[in-house]
Amino acid sequence: MLKKTAKLLVTSSLILGIAATASSAADRVYKWKLATTWGPTLSPFIDAPQNMSKMVEEMSDGRLQIRVDASNKHKSALGIFDMVKGGQYDMGHSASYYWKGKDINTLPFTTMPFGMTTNEQYAWFYYGGGMELMQKAYKKHKVLSFPGGNTGNQMGGWFRKEINSVADLEGLKMRIPGFAGEVMAKLGLTVTNIASGELYTALERGTIDALEWVGPGMDINMGFHKIAPFYYTGWHEPATELQFLVNERKFNKLPKDLQQILVTAMRVSAYDMYIQNYHMSANAWDKMGAEYPNIKVKTFPKEVMDAMKKANDELLVEMKAKNPLLKEVLDSQAEYQRKARKWTEMSDYLFLKDNL
Amino acid sequence: MLKKTAKLLVTSSLILGIAATASSAADRVYKWKLATTWGPTLSPFIDAPQNMSKMVEEMSDGRLQIRVDASNKHKSALGIFDMVKGGQYDMGHSASYYWKGKDINTLPFTTMPFGMTTNEQYAWFYYGGGMELMQKAYKKHKVLSFPGGNTGNQMGGWFRKEINSVADLEGLKMRIPGFAGEVMAKLGLTVTNIASGELYTALERGTIDALEWVGPGMDINMGFHKIAPFYYTGWHEPATELQFLVNERKFNKLPKDLQQILVTAMRVSAYDMYIQNYHMSANAWDKMGAEYPNIKVKTFPKEVMDAMKKANDELLVEMKAKNPLLKEVLDSQAEYQRKARKWTEMSDYLFLKDNL
Numbered sequence: 001m002l003k004k005t006a007k008l009l010v011t012s013s014l015i016l017g018i019a020a021t022a023s024s025a026a027d028r029v030y031k032w033k034l035a036t037t038w039g040p041t042l043s044p045f046i047d048a049p050q051n052m053s054k055m056v057e058e059m060s061d062g063r064l065q066i067r068v069d070a071s072n073k074h075k076s077a078l079g080i081f082d083m084v085k086g087g088q089y090d091m092g093h094s095a096s097y098y099w100k101g102k103d104i105n106t107l108p109f110t111t112m113p114f115g116m117t118t119n120e121q122y123a124w125f126y127y128g129g130g131m132e133l134m135q136k137a138y139k140k141h142k143v144l145s146f147p148g149g150n151t152g153n154q155m156g157g158w159f160r161k162e163i164n165s166v167a168d169l170e171g172l173k174m175r176i177p178g179f180a181g182e183v184m185a186k187l188g189l190t191v192t193n194i195a196s197g198e199l200y201t202a203l204e205r206g207t208i209d210a211l212e213w214v215g216p217g218m219d220i221n222m223g224f225h226k227i228a229p230f231y232y233t234g235w236h237e238p239a240t241e242l243q244f245l246v247n248e249r250k251f252n253k254l255p256k257d258l259q260q261i262l263v264t265a266m267r268v269s270a271y272d273m274y275i276q277n278y279h280m281s282a283n284a285w286d287k288m289g290a291e292y293p294n295i296k297v298k299t300f301p302k303e304v305m306d307a308m309k310k311a312n313d314e315l316l317v318e319m320k321a322k323n324p325l326l327k328e329v330l331d332s333q334a335e336y337q338r339k340a341r342k343w344t345e346m347s348d349y350l351f352l353k354d355n356l
Numbered sequence: 357m358l359k360k361t362a363k364l365l366v367t368s369s370l371i372l373g374i375a376a377t378a379s380s381a382a383d384r385v386y387k388w389k390l391a392t393t394w395g396p397t398l399s400p401f402i403d404a405p406q407n408m409s410k411m412v413e414e415m416s417d418g419r420l421q422i423r424v425d426a427s428n429k430h431k432s433a434l435g436i437f438d439m440v441k442g443g444q445y446d447m448g449h450s451a452s453y454y455w456k457g458k459d460i461n462t463l464p465f466t467t468m469p470f471g472m473t474t475n476e477q478y479a480w481f482y483y484g485g486g487m488e489l490m491q492k493a494y495k496k497h498k499v500l501s502f503p504g505g506n507t508g509n510q511m512g513g514w515f516r517k518e519i520n521s522v523a524d525l526e527g528l529k530m531r532i533p534g535f536a537g538e539v540m541a542k543l544g545l546t547v548t549n550i551a552s553g554e555l556y557t558a559l560e561r562g563t564i565d566a567l568e569w570v571g572p573g574m575d576i577n578m579g580f581h582k583i584a585p586f587y588y589t590g591w592h593e594p595a596t597e598l599q600f601l602v603n604e605r606k607f608n609k610l611p612k613d614l615q616q617i618l619v620t621a622m623r624v625s626a627y628d629m630y631i632q633n634y635h636m637s638a639n640a641w642d643k644m645g646a647e648y649p650n651i652k653v654k655t656f657p658k659e660v661m662d663a664m665k666k667a668n669d670e671l672l673v674e675m676k677a678k679n680p681l682l683k684e685v686l687d688s689q690a691e692y693q694r695k696a697r698k699w700t701e702m703s704d705y706l707f708l709k710d711n712l
Contacts, residue, residue: 055620058616119474119508119631123632215703257414264621276479285699299710340635351590352701355470355697
């Protein structure tokens with residue numbers, strides 16, 4: 001509809017001799033491309049950018065169109081940051097902690113072991129200074145970063161045998177990537193990475209003893225519950241927030257109303273993905289638990305948890321000493337968590353304690 | 357900017373003899389009014405409609421403008437439903453359970469005692485059939501209802517003395533409105549309603565023995581913590597969701613893009629208010645607890661909780677027997693809560709248990 005208006009206006013403006021600057025800016029159609037880390041069917045991760053794109057197109061009446069390319073299209077699942085920075089893509093959808101090798105300061109904007117829960121972390125992002133710190137970390141790369149959807153508290157993983165002590169962990173082979181993998185390595189595990197398509201077979205054959213994935217909603221399609229009966233609760237990713245990346249120069253070229261439409265659509269699709277995954281996990285666990293009543297949900301014993309915390313703290317101390325901005329962000333998170341956790345305890349935690 | 361375009365187009369269309377129907381629909385400015393239950397400074401409740409209005413105006417480049425009238429303007433805090441239904445206001449911002457006297461089926465779309473937490477309830481609304489049931493309940497009134505912001509788990513209230521048994525509750529005078537008040541009345545309390553401006557004095561002088569308000573973020577300005585040292589955790593409003601109301605006929609007259617802009621802005625401002633109140637409560641409790649270390653956070657003893665649950669269940673059984681749609685909604689909520697609560701336990705609850 002607006003494209004038609006634009007054409008009419010250009011024609012008539014030429015005839016009337018009226019400058020059409022204002023209207024051409026408002027009516028121009030922007031065609032953008034977004035690259036995601038995820039495959040085309042990896043729900044709910046892929047739904048967040050797709051829902052965002054649909055909302056943007058509807059709200060802008062087609063003036064901003066964002067094509068979402070899944071990883072099978074661009075063949076560079078972990079090249080999102082570089083492609084958005086370089087301008088090959090206008091936008092990306094991925095996770096900030098994937099870029100820690102390029103810039104350690106991007107690490108803490110996804111989730112941290114023993115860190116904030118999802119609600120606490122959103123409060124930190126939007127009202128506790130987190131967004132400002134995230135833009136500060138990304139500024140030198142000339143990309144903008146926004147929350148992109150949360151998985152909620154991730155499960156600690158599927159284990160073939162029960163873990164009763166730190167000694168039980170030593171020598172185990174586990175697929176657990178990223179910073180949590182470094183913590184586990186300090187506890188004596190052999191940490192490996194294996195392509196997702198080969199994980200089931202590796203776990204079934206005992207090539208690995210344990211693996212960490214996401215939570216019931218996404219784990220159910222992988223089938224791990226059929227072969228590893230111990231499902232440990234989470235400690236390492238209490239609030240994994242995905243990420244929208246936007247090329248700063250491209251963003252600045254959008255008219256103000258389209259900028260606002262884009263920012264709002266990213267924000268609501270991020271919140272929505274959290275709620276969608278809550279729903280998926282509730283349903284998946286209900287089904288899994290009913291079909292495989294032998295699955296045991298376990299919490300790591302205190303001795304193990306304490307050892308993980310100690311290893312985690314030691315790694316953080318080293319990293320903070322070397323990186324002032326990382327220290328600033330982690331200190332901000334720790335102070336926010338201290339305050340927010342008390343409220344979490346008084347509100348949902350104590351309510352749940354009597355209502356499980 | 358678009359208003360200017362519209363004028364240009366009308367002028368040039370007349371000259372060119374081209375029908376401008378499409379463009380005039382897209383460029384027309386809609387001026388709407390919204391009435392809220394809240395006073396002009398009652399943060400964060402008043403922030404939700406104000407943020408929504410601002411987002412709508414920016415995203416639509418001024419084509420949809422929504423004036424927010426606080427209760428001091430329209431003088432009818434609890435007349436929102438009628439004013440939106442009657443068309444005096446295009447929109448409202450209030451809470452669904454205020455209309456239970458007009459239509460009992462509107463009761464369960466705010467929160468229910470011992471019901472779902474905020475995340476569980478959002479999952480039910482958006483992915484578990486809740487939105488469809490809410491529209492079903494509101495359909496005959498020709499108004500549309502949308503989530504309008506969540507307070508999170510509300511505290512059980514401020515008490516002048518400690519509650520150790522059901523006997524301690526009998527004869528107490530408490531300000532606790534709505535359905536929770538009916539539950540408390542069954543336990544032998546004298547339930548009263550007192551205007552908010554008179555609550556502090558009533559509690560200080562012992563005219564009442566206890567009162568329920570919201571949570572630290574909103575309670576702190578009321579000063580109750582200075583005069584009632586027992587702060588009980590919540591049971592009666594685990595996820596109080598406010599409400600946007602929209603006159604259906606007015607909504608249907610908006611162009612599709614403005615409908616989408618409005619719906620998206622309501623959705624994100626609702627989520628945001630939950631996170632904003634999380635932040636406010638975390639900060640307020642940190643301050644309150646530091647300045648008044650004598651405040652004791654207490655959970656009602658099991659005997660009291662069981663009696664409340666029993667009274668609650670009895671009231672629900674009576675209500676469901678008389679109202680088929682209410683039964684349908686409450687049954688849907690109960691079944692959803694059963695599934696979602698297991699996931700809540702495995703994820704955040706067990707994580708928090710080790711990380712308080």
